[in-house]
Amino acid sequence: MKNxxxxxxxxxxxxxxxxxxLHHLICKEIEKxxxxxxxxxxxxxxxxxxxxxxxxxxxxxxxxxxxxxxSPEIHPMYxxxxxxxxxxxxQELDRPKNFSLIEIGGGSGKFMLAILTWIKTKxxxxxxALDIYCLDGNEHRINEQNKLLQSHGFNTxxxxxxxxxxxxKKITGVILSNEFFDSLPVHLIKxxxxxxxxxxxxxxxxxxxxxxxxxxxxxxxxxxKNIGITPGExxxxxxxxxxxxxxxxxxxxxERGYIFTIDYGYEADTLFASWRYQGTLMAFKNHNxxxxxxxxxxxxxxxxxxxxxxxxxxxxxxDFNRASTVTQAxxxxxxxxxxxxxxxxxxxxxxxxxxxxxxxxxxNLTNLEGLGRTRILALAKNANIRRLIILxxxxxxx
Numbered sequence: 001m002k003n004x005x006x007x008x009x010x011x012x013x014x015x016x017x018x019x020x021x022l023h024h025l026i027c028k029e030i031e032k033x034x035x036x037x038x039x040x041x042x043x044x045x046x047x048x049x050x051x052x053x054x055x056x057x058x059x060x061x062x063x064x065x066x067x068x069x070x071s072p073e074i075h076p077m078y079x080x081x082x083x084x085x086x087x088x089x090x091q092e093l094d095r096p097k098n099f100s101l102i103e104i105g106g107g108s109g110k111f112m113l114a115i116l117t118w119i120k121t122k123x124x125x126x127x128x129a130l131d132i133y134c135l136d137g138n139e140h141r142i143n144e145q146n147k148l149l150q151s152h153g154f155n156t157x158x159x160x161x162x163x164x165x166x167x168x169k170k171i172t173g174v175i176l177s178n179e180f181f182d183s184l185p186v187h188l189i190k191x192x193x194x195x196x197x198x199x200x201x202x203x204x205x206x207x208x209x210x211x212x213x214x215x216x217x218x219x220x221x222x223x224x225k226n227i228g229i230t231p232g233e234x235x236x237x238x239x240x241x242x243x244x245x246x247x248x249x250x251x252x253x254x255e256r257g258y259i260f261t262i263d264y265g266y267e268a269d270t271l272f273a274s275w276r277y278q279g280t281l282m283a284f285k286n287h288n289x290x291x292x293x294x295x296x297x298x299x300x301x302x303x304x305x306x307x308x309x310x311x312x313x314x315x316x317x318x319d320f321n322r323a324s325t326v327t328q329a330x331x332x333x334x335x336x337x338x339x340x341x342x343x344x345x346x347x348x349x350x351x352x353x354x355x356x357x358x359x360x361x362x363x364n365l366t367n368l369e370g371l372g373r374t375r376i377l378a379l380a381k382n383a384n385i386r387r388l389i390i391l392x393x394x395x396x397x398x
Contacts, residue, residue, distance in 0.1 A: 021052040022298035027203050036200040038216045040185040040241070042208075046297040047183055048137055054298050055183070056138045070179050071262075071328065071371050072111035075361035079114020081335040082176070085389050086115065087123050089174050089258050092384050099129045100173030100257070104161065104250075105180035106134045109145035116154050131173070132156040135164050170255040178262040179374070181311065184246070186238035186304045187220060188281065191231045196221065201294065208294040217241065224272075227309055232274030238281055238304040244314045251318040256382040259315060262328065264374050265306030272307075280305035308377050320379045323391050329372035331390035332365055 026045055030037050047054045071078045090099050103112050112134055119127045134145050134156055146158040188199035190212065198220070199210045215221065220239050224230050231237040250259055264280075265271065271280070283290040285300040293302060312322045326334075341362050348355035366372040378388055385391070 020296050020298050022046060022049060023208075023296075025049065025052070026201070026208070026297055030201065030203045036202045036211065036213070039188040039199050039201055039210070040216075042201040042294070042297070043185040043302050044242075047185070047302055049298065050138060052298045053138070054301055056140055056298075058140050059144075069371075070107060071365055071374070072114065072178065073108065074364050074371070075358065076110070076114040076117065077337070077340060077358070077361060078332075078365055079111050080118040081332050081337060081340075082111075083115045083118035083122070084335050085260075086174055086176075087119065087126055088387075088389055089383070090126050090129070092387065093172060093256055095125075095129070096172050097129055098131055098172065099126070100131045100133065100171035102133045102135065102164075102171070102173065102175045104135050104175065104177040105183070106136060106145050107141070107178075109134070109148040111178055112145070112156070113149060113152060113154075116149070116156075117152070120154075131171075133164060134158045135161040137161050165249050165253070171253055172256045173254075174257055175250050175254065175259045176262075177260070180263070181240065181243045181247075181261060181306045182263050182265065182303045183301070184240055184243045186240045186281065187216065188279070189215075189220065189231065189237045189239055191233050191235050191237075194233070196224070196230070208297075210294070223310065226313065227268040227272075227307075229268050229272045231272050232276070235272075235274065235277050236279035236281075237272055237276075238279050240304065240307065240310075243306065244310055247311050247314040248317065251315040251320055251379075251381070254381050257380070258383060258385075258388075259320070259377075259379040261306070261308075261311065261377040261379075262374055263306045263377075264303070265308050265311075266375070267325070268307050268309035271305060271309075308375065312377055312379065315379045318381070320381045321385050322380075323378045323385050323388070325375040325377050326390060327368065327372060328374045328376060329366035329368055330394060331376050332372075333394050334390050334392050337362055337366065 022045060026042060029041065029045065045053065050056055086101065093099070106112055116127070116132070132154070134142070134149070136142050136145065137160065142158045142160065146156070149156045190197050190199065196215055197212050198215045200213050201208055202211045219241055223239055223241065281293060281304045283293045283300045283302050290300050308325050316322060341359065344355050344358045364371060376390060378385060378391065
């Protein structure tokens with residue numbers, strides 16, 4: 001809605017929204033693309049440009065000093081618990097001598113560090129079988145992850161994701177990602193009088209803005225046809241075509257094994273519910289949501305919730321089975337978080353401050369209004385999925 005009392009042509013402070021190196025590159029991209037680009041293209045540049053994209057920043061901070069906090073930054077216990085699940089996967093696959101552990105988009109590297117530390121301590125025979133790959137979309141992230149893991153004595157391989165995907169070798173093992181798919185580019189869609197329309201990014205000289213137009217790709221209509229759902233009248237929604245393509249590529253790489261996707265998201269019927277008018281797209285900076293998703297490209301994190309139904313369907317086409325998603329709170333509980341905290345409480349008298357810190361971390365990881373509501377999609381090929389620890393019913397001993 002236009003504010004008739006506001007004239008943005010005289011608002012000098014709007015210039016601050018353009019003071020990033022990426023703004024100029026985006027404007028050039030718009031100029032050579034007949035005056036507009038899809039929001040998916042904008043998000044790709046903003047998050048992933050190899051020089052100035054958000055995830056290309058050197059010494060990118062996570063946790064309290066960054067723009068958002070992921071579970072591996074809360075406490076190593078998160079990785080320790082997931083290491084138990086990975087160990088079970090190895091057992092379910094009959095303890096192969098060559099067992100691939102692949103992390104996609106490892107961020108700070110702390111997730112893999114905690115996983116390997118637990119395995120080294122508790123399951124050294126598994127460590128000797130591991131072929132470990134840390135994959136990312138940017139050289140800075142790869143170098144920082146490699147430096148961290150090497151400093152702790154772990155022999156890990158670090159590659160750009162696309163380089164690994166080009167390798168023809170299939171694997172037996174586990175592919176794991178934490179908050180990877182929600183950072184991938186999405187098309188912004190709106191249902192207008194029963195017709196799906198798409199938002200494009202346009203440069204009006206003072207700042208970038210969104211305009212409505214026809215769908216840029218017939219795959220968007222096919223996307224909704226495949227799930228049998230259309231966003232409600234007047235509703236905005238996000239369509240992550242790139243995420244589906246990547247999941248299909250991951251599925252093709254596995255001969256036997258599992259894919260675990262940990263992310264914010266829902267099944268399609270909830271994600272595209274008729275009451276979800278604004279969609280889920282968000283921009284974050286300093287742990288706060290930002291009002292303008294187009295401002296300061298490359299300096300704020302752009303994210304949108306994952307459609308687990310469509311993501312799973314991309315793997316099911318390649319002989320995978322799926323389980324219903326579970327919350328992180330449920331998964332960590334099933335993996336033994338209550339037992340860990342019982343042991344922590346038992347030694348509280350020796351180091352009470354440590355106990356308080358561990359208890360707070362456990363609460364943060366399972367908070368259903370925060371990280372605890374992230375969901376886990378488990379997929380399996382030529383492997384048992386029903387016995388996975390994270391899927392077991394939770395029992396409470398009173």
